[in-house]
Amino acid sequence: MQDIHPLILCGGIGTRLWPLSRTEHPKQFQRIDGNSETTFFHATVERYRAPGFADPLVSVSSTHVATVLQQLDEIRCPARIIAEPISRNTGPAVLAAALMLAKTDPASLICVIPSDHIVKGDLAADIVSARSAAEAGHIVLFGVPPEYPETGYGYIVDGGEIEALPCARKVSRFVEKPPLDVAMALIEAGTAFWASGISLFRADVLIEEFRRLDEHTFDAVTLAVARGLETDHALYLSAEALQPAANLPTESIVFERSPATVISPLTVAWSDVGAWNALHHIAEKDEEGNVLSGDVISIDTRNSYVRSTHKLIAVVGLDDVVIVDTDDALLVTTRDQAQQVKQIVxxxxxxKRRELSQHMRNQMAWGEVKRIQSGPGYELRSMTLRPGMMLPVAQDQTLHRMMTVTKGAGLLKTETLTRPLRIGETFEVAANEGAVIYCSPESEMQIVEVVCDAAFKSVATALDALQLVNS
Known part of the structure; x- marks a missing residue:
């Protein structure tokens, strides 16, 4: 019996989880809470490291490939990566994976899995139990029995039993993010499920449905795969070929239009963590109904979600609030208004605030970078390289870099020289030049960097900042 191939989708941004989720560092790569190092992506991958599943495929933006590689390495999980040069929603990403697997086995079983959900229970077992429906040529959509009339989810309405297929049921219709009265009616009828975004099917079935329902997108994705650049760690799809593909989810291109679609109910607790209130809803609570993450002291506070990243948060006399603190931004709202965070975004x-896209402190494949200070034409930041890691400094026509080693030792290599680096040494990487910095395998290395616009005349300001750090 062949293994199921998990296809983990990492393309979302998660704007309603700002300030944790940012466009350059979206929620799937962030820690689930402030009390552990486990990210949403870690948890998703680990969920399918079970009998009956192959090593995962990961579909991700080209800009986040390094982050995926780093997080896969942290949990020691091999994977194949499909890198998307442009955003085209889930439809083209799922088709690209099916085309890749079909090269060696057209009947490969693919399970599509969003990377930013929270699940409690044995989801892998639920998926394996529905494999007979997928092997028979059905597209299985997994539905969650609804707990309340959520207006931010899509619904799938049960269409009745399927003879000789006890693991799945017919689909009557789809209802996308209904108003409250409609959601309440669906709940009362008892025949609707939340759409989980998880699906299971054969590669050849999905490919044929795409060819039949959206030949234009099928041709574009087929060409993007054929013209893609394959490296040791990823297949980079061709941007030019992918451009004409529909920017739509698989649901609207195929699932909602295909007679092959069936639904299989899940038995687990599930949340897509679309807003901060969802994290409060699914997380374990204290005796006051609070979810407290990180360094938090709570007095006379109930039914609240409070998350600290680096500093102590003290909350007194508040109910039903959401407080989320990061290095450079603080969110305070009520639980019933948590969906409105998208208006802040x-x-x-x-x-054009930087806090939309970047954190002050970011984890990189080679270590960590922290923004310390910035002003017109310059930015001052601290970089920590892990032992034995390499930091590439790309050529840039607009940026001039000045760096000082403040801890550890390593090696600097440019096109014209190779030199050792020790504490207190300062060096420059001029505009239009590139370099590679190697950290000694014995210990981490810290570097303070000032990045200046090449055309910035008052470089003295940046140099003053660097001198201040050195002193």
Whole structure:
């Protein structure tokens, strides 16, 4: 019996989980809570490291390939990566994976899995129990029995039993994010499920449905795979070929239009963590109904979600609130208004705030980078390289870099020289030059970097900042 291939989708941004989730560092790569190192992506991968499952495929933006590689290495999990040069929603990503697997086995079983959900229970067992329906040529959509009339989820309405197929049921219709009165009616009828975004099917079935229902996208993705660049760690799809593909989810292109679609109920607790209130809903609570993450002291506070990243948060006399603290932003709202965080994100986009896209402190494949100070034409930041790691400094026509080693030792290599690096040594990487910094395998290395616009005239300001750090 062949193994099921988990296809983990990492393309979302998760704007309603700002300030944790940012466009350059989305929620799937962030820690689930402040009390552990496990990220949403870690948890998703680990969920399918079980009998009956092959090593995962991971579909991700090209800009986040290094992050995926780092997090896979942290849990020692091999995987094949499909790198998307442009965003085209889930439809083209799922088709690309099916085309890849069909090269060696057209009947490969694929389970599509979002990377940013929270699940409690044996989801892998639920998926394995529905494999007979997928092997028979059905597209299995996994539904969650609804706990309340959620207006932010899609619903799948049960269409009745399927003879000789006890693991799945017919689909009557789809209802996308209904208003409250409709959601309440669906719950009362007892025949609707939340759409989990998880599906199971044969590669050849999905490919044929795409060819039949959206030949234009099928041709574009087929060409993007054929013209893609394959490296040791990923297949980079061709951007030019992928451009004409529909920017739509698999649900609207295929699942909602295919007679092969069936539904299989899940037996687990599930949340897509679309907003902070969802994290409160599914997490374990204290005796006051609070979910406290990180360094938090709570007095006379109930039914609240409070998350600290680096500093102590003290909360007194508040009920039903959400407080989320990061290095450079603090969110305070009520649980019933948590969905409105997306309005903050829109405002940040309008006024072009850095906090929309970047954290002050970011984990990289080679270590950590922290922004310390910035001003017109320059940015001061601290970088910590893990022992034995390599930091590539890419050529850039607009940026001039000045660096000082403040801890550890290593090696600097440019096109013209190779030199050792020790504490207190300062070096430059000029605009249009590249370099590689190697950290000694014995201990970590810390570097303070000032990045200046090449055309910035008042470089003295940046140099003053660097001198201040050195002193």
């Amino acid at each position: 829109k405002k940040l986009e309008t006024i």
